[in-house]
Amino acid sequence: MSAATTTARRPRTAADRLGLPALRGHGLFITGNLIDSVGNGMLLPLGLLYFTDVQGLPLARVGAAMTVGQALALPVTFLAGRLMDRVGPQRVVVWANVLSAAGFALFLLARDPWHIAAVYVLVQAGINMYFTAQRTLITHVTQADERRSWFAFTGSLRNVGLAAGSAAAAGALTLFGNGSLRWLIAVDAATYLLAAACFAALPTTAPGPDAAPPDALVTRADHTRRYFLLVAVNLPYVLAQAVLSVLVAVYTTRALGLPASAASMLFVINTVIVSACSTVVTAHLAPKVPRRAVAVGYLIMTVGMGVFALPALPGAAATVWAALVVAIALFSVAEILLGPALSELSVSLTPQAAGGFTQGLYQFSWAVGMVAAPALFTLLLEAGPVLPWGVEAAACLIGVLAAPALKAPNRHRRRNPR
Secondary structure, X not given: OOHHHHHHOOOOOHHHHHOOOOOOXXXXXXXXXXXXXXXXXXXHHHHHHHHHHHOOOOHHHHHHHHHHHHHXXXXXXXXXXXXXXXXXXXXXXXXXXXXXXXXXXXXXXXXXXXXHHHHHHHHHHHHHHHHHHHHHHHHHHOOHHHHHHHHHHHXXXXXXXXXXXXXXXXXXXXXXXXXXXXXXXXXXXXXXXXHHHHHHOOOOOOOOOOOXXXXXXXXXXXXXXXXXXXXXXXXXXXXXHHHHHHHHHHHHHHHOOOOOHHHHXXXXXXXXXXXXXXXXXXXXXXXXXXXXXXXXXXXXXXXXXXXXXXXXXXXXXHHHHHXXXXXXXXXXXXXXXXXXXXXXXXXXXXXXXXXXXXXXXXXXXHHHHHHHHHHHHHHHHHHOOOHHHHHHHHHHHHHHHHHHHOOOOOOOOOOOOO
């Protein structure tokens, strides 16, 4: 019996059925990702509450200071990329967590709006550094044939960590009131230091160069144009991710007249679906070619945006709960398809895709989108409750049409056809 036959007949394990990558030997990497996500979930949504209710600063001034700080941190994506080329992604990820820890610890000393802007520069800089290098770090600690399954798995870990951090913060606030925010800040800073220690201890190996022969017909300019297209295609996904944190709560309460708990319920549904189903869908149901997964994901996201808008249409008020649940389910499935596929393309679309400049550029699309989303969605919502969903649906539809162009060059085509 051949080795191939033996491999083919190997009994499917629970990990295979769940679509999990080979986890043995990756404990530090898994722990570091999980702890980093817990830290994000614990405090990022509560910064506004801390500075207004505990420090007693005006809401408008705090909001403006936060926006200024996050905007000033935008260029860090490119600086982190250049740094990654010099010292590697592992050190950048470690330093990013240390920087975030320092930023959150300095929350305790911030008293004026300019202090808030300064600490948010540190916090957002750490976040931008982390995500600029994290995708490339995955290529240094995992096998190439498991890359998309690792992106799916780390996405699930992130959702689990965010939910756990949010639940811990909610429990502390319920039991001890807003005064517990000071303790949460101290604990949060410590979690980032613990994550930094996990990443620092990781054994890593840089992936080897592409074994395929170079294609003289494909120039560096071709690769650059293709990567810029990927960055553009990623923007509708970035804005879609901002929908949950920026648009859903305001839309459900102001446009649909639902209680504030409605947005929390939709967030829980999304977290459960993404956490539980990412690896299974990616391994067994998603198209194997990443650009096709992107096209299908954007098509589902387009439909989801339309369903979100349905309750705001005249005479459709009776559909509100059914529409919202269906919409968030479609949103979650689209997120599962899009996230791992876009991340895989971000490190594999071109020969230099995992390098510092390209990863900095890709992360810049995330940073710009997250900064622009609050102003964009609130402006559209004021103009009409259906408008933000229509604009996002149109952007996702453009993503469907552009996805087929996200194809690596054909390295085996004949150079001198006869």
